[in-house]
Amino acid sequence: MAKAFRTVLGERLRRLGKSIWWRHCTAAAFLVASLFVLPARALDNMSFVVRGGEDELTESFRAASLLVQSWNDGLTDPQTLFAAARADYGRLVGAAYAEGFYSVVVRIEIDGREAATIEPLDAPAAMREIRVTIEPGPRFTFATARMRPYAPGTQLPPAYGDTKPAFSTAIVDAAEAGVDGWRNVGHAKARVADQSITADHSADTIDSLILLEPGPRVRFGQMTISGAERMRPERIARIAGFPTGETFDPEELDTVANRLRRTGAFRSVALQEAETLGFGDTLDVDLVVAEEALRRFGVGAELSSTEGLNLSGYWLHRNLFGGAERLRVDGAIDRIGGQGDTLGYELGARIERPATPVTDASAFVEARVGREELADITLDKIELSFGLTRVLSDTLSAEAGISYIHTRAEDVTGSFEFDMVALPVSLTWERRDNPIDARKGFYLQADVTPFYGFNMTDSGAQFKADARAYRSFGAEDRLTLAGRVQLGTVVGTSLAATSPDFLFFSGGGGTVRGQPYQSLTVPLVRPSGVTVQTGGLSFAGMSGELRAGITEKIGAVAFYDAGFVSDDAIFGGNSDWHAGAGLGLRYDTGFGPIRLDVGLPVSGTTDDGVQIYVGIGQAF
Structure with missing residues (x-):
């Protein structure tokens, strides 16, 4: 659910920024081009400039950059650097959104040419200089930060609130907290149903609304066991103490897994929830184990x-x-x-x-x-x-x-x-x-x-x-x-x-x-x-x-x-x-x-x- 929300959120956030050339990258074409390019001279210089950014913000951008990582690792192959440059547009914009900068402009120049304008089939065979320039723009704040409906006892992250810096990570964390809040009171299939994120570039603000769908209240169904070799299934079930018939609680699943791990008989223990609910809104769980050496x-x-x-x-x-x-x-x-x-x-x-x-x-x-x-x-x-x-x-x-x-x-x-x-x-x-x-x-x-x-x-x-x-x-x-x-x-x-x-x-x-x-x-x-x-x-x-x-x-x-x-x-x-x-x-x-x-x-x-x-x- 959180992964799906991140995907939807990413699409919405990308619409807030200015038009960025890296969207037109075609990975398959680049792979074909790489077969025909000859080895080239080593890269002589790479500059990385964040205009108007504090040291902490600069470090966040550098940590997100594949070009910086490649440079630090001593990689100078043109194909590797070109691929890293194309990927860095998305990574750097994502890093900016995570810090609350939604008017960010990213420029990556290879020997004076914008990397995003270079067709994959025309990838340079040699590179002497790469220049990365980032203009973060103003940091946005939340004009409104909302979610509904809430489950009783839900604790939203402090960063998700009116007038707070509009970190995209705060929106993701809030969505996860909202889903977890419903799961904690028995709604195992709670999910993010919709969300609305609107940027006002004139006021440097974000309006965020997350809509949750709790789904029905669920009881535990049956536990199936797979992966056991020498352990008797009835003993595994006895040790696990799976709470069939009780109201769903994610902490109960953690307890079941910990009981099995404490025995020392298993190398790994994993509990997988069924994708769909069974009759009477029950949730079956598959226990997958791998046994330790005897x-x-x-x-x-x-x-x-x-x-x-x-x-x-x-x-x-x-x-x-x-x-x-x-x-x-x-x-x-x-x-x-x-x-x-x-x-x-x-x-x-x-x-x-x-x-x-x-x-x-x-x-x-x-x-x-x-x-x-x-x-x-x-x-x-x-x-x-x-x-x-x-x-x-x-x-x-x-x-x-x-x-x-x-x-x-x-x-x-x-x-x-x-x-x-x-x-x-x-x-x-x-x-x-x-x-x-x-x-x-x-x-x-x-x-x-x-x-x-x-x-x-x-x-x-x-x-x-x-x-x-x-x-x-x-x-x-x-x-x-x-x-x-x-x-x-x-x-x-x-x-x-x-x-x-x-x-x-x-x-x-x-x-x-x-x-x-x-x-x-x-x-x-x-x-x-x-x-x-x-x-x-x-x-x-x-x-x-x-x-x-x-x-x-x-x-x-x-x-x-x-x-x-x-x-x-x-x-x-x-x-x-x-x-x-x-x-x-x-x-x-x-x-x-x-x-x-x-x-x-x-x-x-x-x-x-x-x-x-x-x-x-x-x-x-």
Whole structure:
């Protein structure tokens, strides 16, 4: 509809200008002529003059010109330049109308001859000079800018209004807004029925009237599916949740497409509305999909001077049983060559089924095993989980589940068993422009995990929050301020009767750079009287970065991090702080920046000299 309106609008607008010779160009004749013309000398000079135009207007004309583009690209072939000159009449007049100049005069001279007067069969075999001269004339304003009938809630663009500059783009945008307004209230086949655009050259004004035809109010009909190879059609329909019988709403079509894209099983998803309405003013829609490759794998690595080398990898199957079931197996080996005697590892598998039990939810089953060293404690862990994820909007999602966790903690005084049933619930609000390399927006994740302990394990609840914000400024937004705040606490338990993996540590790449990994701890006195270092019941972390783009690929970062750990809930009891700061470099690989950070301790008693971090992606 918008395309058709642009076509009609273009015809009406062309009638407003003065007679322009380029209308008589015959493309077919030019192609024939090009077969008989011999190569010629290079073009020596090209001038481009906008008389009485401001710099911004001149740049608009230059951006629209094929001759300017050809000159900048070093193209001097006469046939190419002649074709560009003939095309530039229409392009430059269109650029003038877009800026509100309807008395524009365009002259394009090739060696003193007007290009529009040169017959295609007489195309010059040689060119020495091309001169483009544009006289924009006065800028027109809208005497009246009208549209009817309006749909309830239609928001016209601010540029379409009485006394405003009469940009042709404002007329097109207004027509699109009018059609969209009717579509938003169920009139799927709304269109521009007619329009009247009249120029008064004596007053330099435009009278514009756009007439809309809403058509009937429409309900969704049936959805047909094409392009599926391995996916079962009934599962596609279940995931899509097409709203058959409901009043037409274009946002519902976007929702259907997004549901399918989120599965990761499709390379492309397209919804095509039927050209005509069905019985009872219903609209059928054709869903066209192209499936992704079934399998994918990835690897990652991070290097730290105290943590050593951390390696990770995953293998993913996108469509395990023909219903977009995702199986992901991932593993990691930590602290290779790092401080400490224990090599950490983790192995996990998770299978997730979309549209279970309802359209916007997914069910998952997960199993994980691992070993890690936390300060003076070595931890072996087994976890089995079942849960549901729910998409609440394009940026908001939630997850809830039930987990059984068995942990065996060992230190110099012996080993301790922790068993619990946990009910983790999380809410994620994702508003970053790019999660891997954010320049603007924010991210917020909040987690609440009540748990019931067995044997020596206390019962209680863990609370965590992670908030990040980004803002860019300067030329081309090359400077970015990034900030992060992390909070956590465990309530209802004692330090000794809480599984160490539910406690909090500080130091290292994920919390405080410049301080050794998990170096900020709290003392715990065992029944034997021996004191060991473990995590705290409360934690707060703050990080700030100034990111600067040096070139298109290389960037620099200055950062400051601080962390706090206490041995009691709600940030009470005995506590300590430490901080670190440093500089870093980033190299943009296209799929994410490679990160190199060098940090130094700023405050606290846990410092151990210079810390170096290498990884993929920003620190946060």
